[in-house]
Amino acid sequence: MSSPPLRWKQQLAGQMDPGWASEIDDFESQLQLRSQGKLDEKVFAETRLRRGVYGQRYDNGQRHDGIAEATLAFADRPTKGSETLWDAPGMQRIKIPGGGVTPEQLEVLADCAEEYSDGILHVTTRQDFQLHYIHIEDTPDMMRRLAAVGITTREACGNSVRNVTACPRAGVCKTETFDVSPYARALMEFMLGHPDVQDFGRKFKPAFSGCEHEACGLIQLHDAGWLAREKDGKRGFKVVVGGGLGPVPHQAKLLSEFTPEEEFLKEMQAVARVFARLGEKKNRGRARIKFLVAKLGIEEFRRLVEAEKKTIPHDPRHTAFLDDMPRTQGEPARLPAPLPPGEHSDAFKTWYATNIYHQRQSGYSLVTIALPLGDMTSNQTRALVDIARTYSGDNIRTTVEQNMVLRFVSSEDLPALYEALDAAGLASPGAGSIIDVTSCPGTDTCKLGIASSRGLAGELRNRLGAKSASLPQAIKDLKIKVSGCFNSCGQHHVADIGFYGNSRKIDGRTVPHFQVILGGQWTENAGSYGLAVGSVPSKAIPEAVEALTEGYVQGREPNESFQSWMARIGKRNAREIIKPFMKVPAYVDGPDFYSDWSDVREFTIGDLGVGECAGEVVSLFGIEVVKAESQAFDAQITLDEGDAEGAEDGAYSAMLSAARALVRIEYIDVTEDADDIVQQFKTRFFENERFFDRFAKGKFGRYLLDRHANPPARVDTDLAKQRIEEAQLFIEASHACEARLAPEVAVAGQPAQESLATQ
Amino acid sequence: MHPKRISVKFFVSPDPQLAVDLHPFIGIFHSFIQQKTVEGLLIDVANYAHVPEGPGVVLIGHDVEYAIDSTDGRAGLLVTRKNFGGAVPVPYVLRDTLRKALGMIRAIEAHPDAGLKFAMDAIEIQFVDRLAGPNTDAGYEAARAALEGPLQEVFGAGASLARGHTADSRAMLSVRVNVAEPADAGTLLDRACAAVGGIRTQNGAAPPEPDAKPQTPWDVSAVALEKLRDEGADFVLLDVREPAELEICSLNGTNIPSGQLHGRLNELERDAHIVVHCKGGGRSSKAVEMLRAAGFGNVWNLRGGILAWIDQIDSSLTRY
Numbered sequence A: 001m002s003s004p005p006l007r008w009k010q011q012l013a014g015q016m017d018p019g020w021a022s023e024i025d026d027f028e029s030q031l032q033l034r035s036q037g038k039l040d041e042k043v044f045a046e047t048r049l050r051r052g053v054y055g056q057r058y059d060n061g062q063r064h065d066g067i068a069e070a071t072l073a074f075a076d077r078p079t080k081g082s083e084t085l086w087d088a089p090g091m092q093r094i095k096i097p098g099g100g101v102t103p104e105q106l107e108v109l110a111d112c113a114e115e116y117s118d119g120i121l122h123v124t125t126r127q128d129f130q131l132h133y134i135h136i137e138d139t140p141d142m143m144r145r146l147a148a149v150g151i152t153t154r155e156a157c158g159n160s161v162r163n164v165t166a167c168p169r170a171g172v173c174k175t176e177t178f179d180v181s182p183y184a185r186a187l188m189e190f191m192l193g194h195p196d197v198q199d200f201g202r203k204f205k206p207a208f209s210g211c212e213h214e215a216c217g218l219i220q221l222h223d224a225g226w227l228a229r230e231k232d233g234k235r236g237f238k239v240v241v242g243g244g245l246g247p248v249p250h251q252a253k254l255l256s257e258f259t260p261e262e263e264f265l266k267e268m269q270a271v272a273r274v275f276a277r278l279g280e281k282k283n284r285g286r287a288r289i290k291f292l293v294a295k296l297g298i299e300e301f302r303r304l305v306e307a308e309k310k311t312i313p314h315d316p317r318h319t320a321f322l323d324d325m326p327r328t329q330g331e332p333a334r335l336p337a338p339l340p341p342g343e344h345s346d347a348f349k350t351w352y353a354t355n356i357y358h359q360r361q362s363g364y365s366l367v368t369i370a371l372p373l374g375d376m377t378s379n380q381t382r383a384l385v386d387i388a389r390t391y392s393g394d395n396i397r398t399t400v401e402q403n404m405v406l407r408f409v410s411s412e413d414l415p416a417l418y419e420a421l422d423a424a425g426l427a428s429p430g431a432g433s434i435i436d437v438t439s440c441p442g443t444d445t446c447k448l449g450i451a452s453s454r455g456l457a458g459e460l461r462n463r464l465g466a467k468s469a470s471l472p473q474a475i476k477d478l479k480i481k482v483s484g485c486f487n488s489c490g491q492h493h494v495a496d497i498g499f500y501g502n503s504r505k506i507d508g509r510t511v512p513h514f515q516v517i518l519g520g521q522w523t524e525n526a527g528s529y530g531l532a533v534g535s536v537p538s539k540a541i542p543e544a545v546e547a548l549t550e551g552y553v554q555g556r557e558p559n560e561s562f563q564s565w566m567a568r569i570g571k572r573n574a575r576e577i578i579k580p581f582m583k584v585p586a587y588v589d590g591p592d593f594y595s596d597w598s599d600v601r602e603f604t605i606g607d608l609g610v611g612e613c614a615g616e617v618v619s620l621f622g623i624e625v626v627k628a629e630s631q632a633f634d635a636q637i638t639l640d641e642g643d644a645e646g647a648e649d650g651a652y653s654a655m656l657s658a659a660r661a662l663v664r665i666e667y668i669d670v671t672e673d674a675d676d677i678v679q680q681f682k683t684r685f686f687e688n689e690r691f692f693d694r695f696a697k698g699k700f701g702r703y704l705l706d707r708h709a710n711p712p713a714r715v716d717t718d719l720a721k722q723r724i725e726e727a728q729l730f731i732e733a734s735h736a737c738e739a740r741l742a743p744e745v746a747v748a749g750q751p752a753q754e755s756l757a758t759q
Numbered sequence B: 001m002h003p004k005r006i007s008v009k010f011f012v013s014p015d016p017q018l019a020v021d022l023h024p025f026i027g028i029f030h031s032f033i034q035q036k037t038v039e040g041l042l043i044d045v046a047n048y049a050h051v052p053e054g055p056g057v058v059l060i061g062h063d064v065e066y067a068i069d070s071t072d073g074r075a076g077l078l079v080t081r082k083n084f085g086g087a088v089p090v091p092y093v094l095r096d097t098l099r100k101a102l103g104m105i106r107a108i109e110a111h112p113d114a115g116l117k118f119a120m121d122a123i124e125i126q127f128v129d130r131l132a133g134p135n136t137d138a139g140y141e142a143a144r145a146a147l148e149g150p151l152q153e154v155f156g157a158g159a160s161l162a163r164g165h166t167a168d169s170r171a172m173l174s175v176r177v178n179v180a181e182p183a184d185a186g187t188l189l190d191r192a193c194a195a196v197g198g199i200r201t202q203n204g205a206a207p208p209e210p211d212a213k214p215q216t217p218w219d220v221s222a223v224a225l226e227k228l229r230d231e232g233a234d235f236v237l238l239d240v241r242e243p244a245e246l247e248i249c250s251l252n253g254t255n256i257p258s259g260q261l262h263g264r265l266n267e268l269e270r271d272a273h274i275v276v277h278c279k280g281g282g283r284s285s286k287a288v289e290m291l292r293a294a295g296f297g298n299v300w301n302l303r304g305g306i307l308a309w310i311d312q313i314d315s316s317l318t319r320y
């Protein structure tokens, strides 16, 4: 047995795209250099993140084991990023453009999950796959195996154009204008490694949708979105920019009512250049394009894009894809035929009711495989591959609801398909219903996670699943989405009932909580975001959900949606419903409240790590200013609801919170008292001009001082509006001030807070 | 044949087809981390109870992973040994994996909340590496040749091997081991430990590392050094003691007595990964500082010297 060990590199040599193969070789040598301490830590971190190789929770080698903070005894080796130990397990993100995978690709993914991870493939809310607990030294070979079947992990992370998502129904949908999949692919291919996207201050997430009214593409919450339109028989897109979730959610703004198909790539290039040139680089918390669009205003942004377009030289690739664009799908495996009439089992009927969509192509169905928490095993994956080969051909996709779909299944085959799926444990009913809870990784693996989103999602799924047969249809149709923190990877803003993790200090201990967000809109491409109504301890969330759904069923008017019901009863009444569940018993009476779902350790937020990807420290300020941001956000909502006085007051509170966050950097004991905050702010930041902007000078700071000194006697809508704007500017200025105070942590190129799940 | 990972599965007794209540294992595994009950660099607990016939609840470690796994509807303890580099021979890895698995079995069987027993009459071994251990006839023959001897050392001469159950050629290579005369887990653990060498505490666990004071900013612990060796890492072990001391005990490193080091720098490569040791860490600390000052960038000190190694890793060496 003296033959040299086999290597994937040689084994797969002829099967990889040569460009990809040499990129992976480069990555492997950088990895070796870094492991010998010969490459700079930051350079290596950026390199690996650009290839989708992330850190994971506990990778600084510290973990609270439930009793004490413990050091994980990893070997002393060079780090793979700031505070990221070499041997600590990591996550590999594998981007799947438009969610489309082939059986061959799935087979390799299944192999990789088994050999390098723990045998689980996880589907994310952006149609990617993620594998967890990966050892960095395995990543080059894993990349080679994926590359050999046409998957690249390049730019799965980093400040680049992230996975292009698209509606999983594209091409088979009854309401779409046309199939957006080839355009999504064209954009992906055009932008991958393009010089104009290398200098972004932050990541950029694109999405495509075939029609306006469904959710599938969720373009409103993306950095840029393309909505299929036809005009005078020509194809093109309505284009929107600057949407996004996170602590400050933005709805995307209209860039163009109609961009013809031959111009959309050029226009994207112009957007990229404007963003690269003018986007924020220093302060990573403000660097997404949504902030640039908000700052310039969409009209100015549009003007800049138009001007930029004129300077972009002709590039044949702007239109080349149109010539060889597949106008149709891959080949279906079977001929179309209707579902034969006859006796079907109840289980089949239940599944059929929720997991089947009748395609535009008659006789064909789209079948959703509902994956619990987005997870499936390697064995299940292979079973799915066999089923796909028999019944649907190449037509497999991932969805943003963390499921898989098979397309072009002949409806005639559905009963047999159901049996086959069931044998593999893949026939869970309820796809897209209330039991199909979406969740980001949360504290399971994400370094930024505060509470266990997966634990909660699993619990809700179990409880609701157990009684799903008896739930009224109106409840079944609701959507629940959970994020482990305010970064919103679980897309909680667009669920009927959404949650994000936070924590409260009670009894000297930290208790996991979730903020409850109600009435977000999933349809209309995620057309509007939900309202925060209050924080409930994790362990009481299932009861709160029960109360909310019951309140809805009892209080709704005929055919009233959850959203309209919420809008009608208002935030205050909604809060009344959850109020009974907001209390935390003393530790002795309910120790259970002090640990999280699916965990037995006493809860702590001590494990919160440094976020990654291009990962700056989430500073105390960063955490606290979020409160100000959500107060400003809520003030806007309050105003929309017609309560000008409440809105004005909310905006003022938002300024106070931002000022307090700033003061607390230096003086942790400042009270919550308005006079105290303003006094401290004044002496520490205003009078010495540290808060001053180069151009605006003390203008923004005076917003707070003036309002504090002279509360308005009468508030009308205009004044409230003005105050909200002031609050937003004040918060902006606080961010800028904080960035100036800590230049060393906010340098561009230095990794910033990054959410783990879904990019 | 040098697979990157190997797994061993012991099945639940009496009936592996019955569903196991996974929920208690979240707490049990967390407590094993807290109390260092089982071997390995333990990191966290992953709960996959929601996935049918999956890995269930997993105790994730850096070098080993323990799962209450129910793949193919057969529940058992699946132990995967990983991250030991490519150059470690299969027999060593197998014995080591068995040692860890048996330690875990004893810990689970002793735990009041677990309610699980394991059968010792058959196990399954998987090559978690499709390149080094392909699921082919030739792959199986190579595996059998490498495994048979060490398996019989642990399970007795009556242990017989067969190709694993699965018909799917895409699955990993698996070897089924049937044991003619099953022994209890404790006996098996003793045999596995005897074969591997090294220490054995109550459950087969490695003792926690004693709190040692840092001697240089570039210390490595004895445990870390063992890991480097384990993984077949490419490094130089430099022993700076006097030749007479080497005769008492030695780790078989390259010997350059500390007094001569300065004049013999040309015998070392500047970018080599070097771990230096002496008896207790005094001389090696100085050597590391000197080497670093001379431009050697990747040099480390074995904290506590060979005495720490004897205390923590190999008590069969002579103390002095």
Ligand code: SF4
Pocket: A440, A441, A442, A443, A446, A447, A448, A449, A450, A453, A483, A484, A485, A486, A487, A488, A489, A490, A754, A755, A756, A757, A758
């Ligand atoms: S950063 Fe994203 S993935 Fe991580 S816990 Fe927060 S929302 Fe979830």
